[in-house]
Amino acid sequence: MNMMERAGPIVLPLALLILWELACKAFDIPPFVLPSPSMVMVALYNNAFVIWFHSSQTLYTTVVGFAVAVAFGAFLGILVGSSRLAYTSLYPMLVGFNSVPKVAIVPILVVWFGIGTVPAIVTAFMLSFFPIAVNVATGLATIEPDLRDVLRSLGASQLDIVRKIGIPRSMPYLFxxxxxSITLAFVGSVISETLASNRGIGTLMTQASANFNIPLVFAGLVVIALMGIVMYMMFAFVEKRMTGWATRGATFGIGG
Known part of the structure; x- marks a missing residue:
């Protein structure tokens, strides 16, 4: 099973790519409708410098927006999860804000900040902070009432309970x-770049689509997917090192 589990992430995508390639050849699908994987690879090679130029911008805006989302979301999650007043006051507002389509907010951000980097950072932040806040709040809410009562009887304040019990308890939820959230941050950056930017993978795909260069559009999608996978694996690695106690004994798990 260990060998099968390790080979699965390689064998399955490779099989899908081969099936995709054969389908494009067998049905003679035009490249402007659905390019084959080999055409996408050629587009990646021929446009390597241009893709690097745009992908570096997307990675920058995503990481900055995500970093702000982590700080703000963690703080908000601790506040909401440790205070009933904050929960009843802020949680409905968070749900309402998260329900607003972020695509509709990008034109407003352009009016405020102009086109370019800032709207992309803000959009990445808006899409990624909500899951962080909710999960941290959920982690704090898992503290058993009996444990709270025991700690209070020993003289612990609410701050002591949150700092010594709540925050460590919420770490698996945070990771x-x-x-x-990191994948949502990439989505936010690309949305903003597609609508209001002159640099980034979203801009590259918009320009390539306007020129019917669909292989380059798929190349941009591949780059976004690869960056998302790498960032996901980085957090999964750190999670395993820092919160292994929470998943010890588990037979399987996403990122575990």
Missing amino acids: ASLKI
């Missing part, structure tokens, strides 16, 4: 949200 689970980080793996989700």
Whole structure:
């Protein structure tokens, strides 16, 4: 099973790529409708410098927006999870804000900040902070009432309970949200770049689509997917090192 589990992430995508390639050849699908994987690889090679130029911008805006989302989301999650007043006051606002389509907010951000980097950072932040806040708040909420009563009887304050019990208890929830939020941050950056930017993978794909260069569009999608996978694996690695106690004995798990 160990060999099969290790080979699965390689064998399955490779099989899908081969099936995709054969389907394009067998049905003679035009490249402007669906390019084959080999055409996408050629587009990646021929446009390596241009893709690097745009992908570095996307990675920058994503990481900056995500970093702000981690700081703000963790603080907000601790506040909401440790205070009933904050929960009843802020949680409905967070749900309402998260329900607003971020695509509709990008034109407003352009009016405020102009096109370019800032709207992409803000959009990445808006898409990624909510899962962090909710998961951290959930982790704090898992503290058993009996444990709270015992700690209070020993003289611990609410701050002591949050700092010594709540925050360590919420770490697995935090890392689970980080793996989700980093992918959402990439989505936010690309959305903003598609609508209001002159640099980034979203801009590259928009320009390539306008020129019917669909292989280059797919090349941009591949780059975004690869960056998302790498960032996800980085957080999964750190999670395993820092919160292994929470998953010890588990037979399987996402990123575990």
